[in-house]
Amino acid sequence: MTLAMASAGRWWEPTRIVGTVSGRSSDGEFLAAVAAQIRDTPPGAPSDPSTPSTPSTPSAPSAPSAPSDPSDPSPSGLPVAFGVVGFEPDSRATFHLTAGMVEGPPGAPRSSQLDPRADHAPTVVSLRPRPSADDYSRTVAAALDRIAREGGDRKIVLGRWQDVTMSAPLQPAELAARLHARNPASVVLALPLADPRAQPATLVAATPELLIARRGDRILSRPLAGSVPRASDPGEDKERGRRLLADAKNLREHAFVVRAIADALGPLCDEFRVPAAPCLIGTDSMWHLASPIAGRLSPQATKEWDALRLARLLHPTPAVAGTPRTWAMDAISELEESPRGPFTGAAGWVDAVGDGAFHVVIRAAVVQGVSVRLFAGAGIVDGSIPAEEAAETGAKMMTVMRALGGAK
Template sequence: MSPAVLVRPRPVHRAADLLSAYLPGSFYYSSAHGSILADGVHATVETRDGDRARAVSAALAAAARAGVDHPMVVGAIGFRPDGPASLVVPALVRRACAPTGDGPTGAAVAPAWTIAPRPQPSHYADAVRRALERIAGGELAKVVLGRCLDLLADAPVAVPALLARLVRADPTAHAFAVDVSAPGDPAPRTLVGASPELLVSRRGTEVVANPLAGSAPRVADEAENRRRRAALLASAKDRAEHAHVAAEVARVLGRFCRDLVVPAEPTVVGTPTMWHLSTRITGRIADPTDPGASSLAIAEALHPTPAVCGVPVDGARDAIAALEPFDRGYFTGLVGWTDARGDGEWVVTIRCAEVCDAAVRLFAGAGVVAGSDPDAELAETGAKFRTLLRALGAWER
């Protein structure tokens, strides 16, 4: 059957039911467009040659020939081109409408935590200073530097409860849970998070990307929040950083799309913990049957945007490898799904953690540009950790 005449299946479940049914090993994804719960593995997508979009297209075609109804590929791809990927054709996919925030929260998470930052906060600030030296020397225009928190609980972490808390805290976020277990892991490993940043979605001919760059922490006082939103919109530094990202996303989308619409001015969007400068870019695919214009093909062309890597990309990647004392793995990669039509949705893997038994590693990053303040970038990463720390019940620590 030609992809042009495939019929997209309609949601038949309740979003809360899918969230209740999630178990580690499943794939869960929800956004304002709907919810997906995928179980079992019909086929694993082999991506050793690096051409992931082509490998996914071949896997979907093989699944259709094998009689899989409405086959799709789900999973996650790491930050580096030679990094990890966990992509499968699931045996069973259930769909529902978008979550409403009234789903289950699950059992209480472990109350006792040991927390170790990596690197130490002072060392992260020093890394920002070294990045600023590279920027001043003309080597870079921007680089995004990340850091981790390694948490150890006094009992195994209940991933379903953690996921449910993330969804309930922000039903409009792109929430996800993906099995990313690797050889040598002492227990199953799950990548879980609630990303605010849409890398790209494709539905028929319509393509949408929503880059975020330029951030400020959100607080409890609404008057102060209004001041922070206004200051973010007026910040020359943050607007310049955002303009880098939006221009690059628009440039790449222009290779795939006609009728590209790029707003002249950013807006401010909020999560429960942060404010971000945002630009929603839309376009239309000229030929939706072209496998080279699938949602994953576009996502891979966009990745990594300057919002998670830097400018220029190769120099920023080298600086990240030199200045970050850990392997990002899936952090600042992409997570989502694509189907045999080429439709799908991929988000930037931020506001995330990897959970393995009682151990949790949280990730956060901040964009360093000329004029950045090391202490302010450290504080920004601390604010971004709050999404997962609150869901884990570890914010007080």
């Protein structure tokens, strides 16, 4: 099985997986127990024979290097719990208890199953959008009706799926390596999902969105909301980014998220900084409005709030659910075709001292043999245009589609 993470040009793998636990995503007791369990996991603990370690794991842990990014796994080389909390309250959360994450060789893994020049590279043989772009546009219109009925000042994030079939089973590590090569500024995660009913599946994502990182008393969140697809012409591309920064509908969409995060984190902090206006960040396929929010936890909050508990406090934000949260989640479960599960969940790590980083599971796929399932969503507010939201979700899926070799 493949458990790996890449951020800021560095690739991380566990020295050893000592156990895997799963429970309901909304089960606070279960998740508190995960954080407690990692405090009791000795570094280099003997491996549980039922959960073999990753074959490509380096044999000796490398010396912990200085963190270059708040998302990096524990620089102290401490045991970490690495996992995902799903979107719906009753979805499955999976955590792998590892003896520590160590930095692998740059650009790992070494093999390249997805190298298009290799004859054994799996190729895309079929694509099935669920629903079609037209049906999705109709669902967006239905969401706009709901928002209008409530007076307009609301948001619903609506998504759609794409089921891809490959010509041969896809190695999740290969997809992760490709995403990492193409999206150096995103955090790449490959995370086996525990579902006893299903054939083994792995979540792979290249996410640009940081839900929360905690290092000691310092916290950082960088929500995204308000997006436009990039353009191939450099002049037009730059112009789209410039227009996004000044676009009233997208700024409103963004403000919902910043407000929710500031309201949740502000009371825990002695110092707290929210930018007055968002900045622009780009991925391979999208421009996004982003707000880096930073704080210093109070001494009491530092003791009580580990990274996973902070992630649970924020998740799901209006970037992936909407506002107000419960109303938006009800609308999503009525309007979307199926439950999202890990998509738009929170994935990352927490260590024995409560430090950690959780990322929003977007630009993601679930890989299961020859099947690859993609998801992308878009925030709907008063003024959204259904066809544009369909185009936006299509563009968001391009990050994974290109890495699969299924798009230019």
